[in-house]
Amino acid sequence: MIDRHAIARRIGELAQTIVRDLAPGTSSADDAHPVITLVPVLTGSIIFVSDLIRHMPLRMQIRLISITSYPGASTSSQGAKLRGGLTSLPESLAGAHVLLIDDILDSGKTLTLACEEIAKRGPASVKTCVLLRKQRPEAAKFPVDYVCFDIPDKFVVGYGLDCNDYYRNLPDIVTLRPEVLARLAAEAASP
Ligand code: IMP
Ligand code: MG
Numbered sequence: 474m475i476d477r478h479a480i481a482r483r484i485g486e487l488a489q490t491i492v493r494d495l496a497p498g499t500s501s502a503d504d505a506h507p508v509i510t511l512v513p514v515l516t517g518s519i520i521f522v523s524d525l526i527r528h529m530p531l532r533m534q535i536r537l538i539s540i541t542s543y544p545g546a547s548t549s550s551q552g553a554k555l556r557g558g559l560t561s562l563p564e565s566l567a568g569a570h571v572l573l574i575d576d577i578l579d580s581g582k583t584l585t586l587a588c589e590e591i592a593k594r595g596p597a598s599v600k601t602c603v604l605l606r607k608q609r610p611e612a613a614k615f616p617v618d619y620v621c622f623d624i625p626d627k628f629v630v631g632y633g634l635d636c637n638d639y640y641r642n643l644p645d646i647v648t649l650r651p652e653v654l655a656r657l658a659a660e661a662a663s664p
Pocket of ligand 1: 514
């Protein structure tokens with residue numbers, strides 16, 4: 474669906490936009506207040522974030538949040554759940570300008586839950602960024618600040634996105650063949 478060169482080009486552009494948009498008050502960073510606190514959603518955003526931040530020459534901290542919604546081989550959202558063990562949000566985000574980053578905006582449940590967890594910690598501001606946004610009404614309803622690509626409402630893998638934890642290492646974003654999707658649906662129906 475999207476090849477590695479198109480991804481790399483778009484990420485460079487998006488990083489420039491994010492850096493340019495930073496509020497003027499955020500330019501005076503110190504130890505207590507980095508310019509920006511990135512909160513990647515594990516696990517799907519790891520490749521995206523690692524490429525994006527290498528185009529952002531800023532003082533930044535990274536705090537992780539782990540949310541699961543597509544357990545095992547499911548190809549539709551089963552509801553977002555926080556995984557405490559892998560989450561490294563501090564108790565307080567007072568004064569922090571947070572950029573929440575996920576791989577894909579689908580039903581919006583993951584980003585809604587992540588925003589609630591961040592809001593509890595009292596940050597100065599929160600913006601959201603996704604690599605992909607599916608063209609479906611639920612995704613359009615969630616207000617996201619930065620989107621790399623709008624894509625058709627199809628299940629995709631690669632560049633961090635998985636099916637049953639496989640395919641994250643594919644350099645391109647691809648769809649699964651219909652026969653593979655049919656097999657996964659049959660497996661999900663009769664576990
Ligand atoms: P939402 O909570 O329905 O918006 O879905 C967001 C989460 O579901 C993302 O963080 C992904 O981990 C996962 N997800 C949604 N759509 C896909 C897809 O097409 N391929 C792989 N993972 C997906
Ligand atoms: Mg995810």
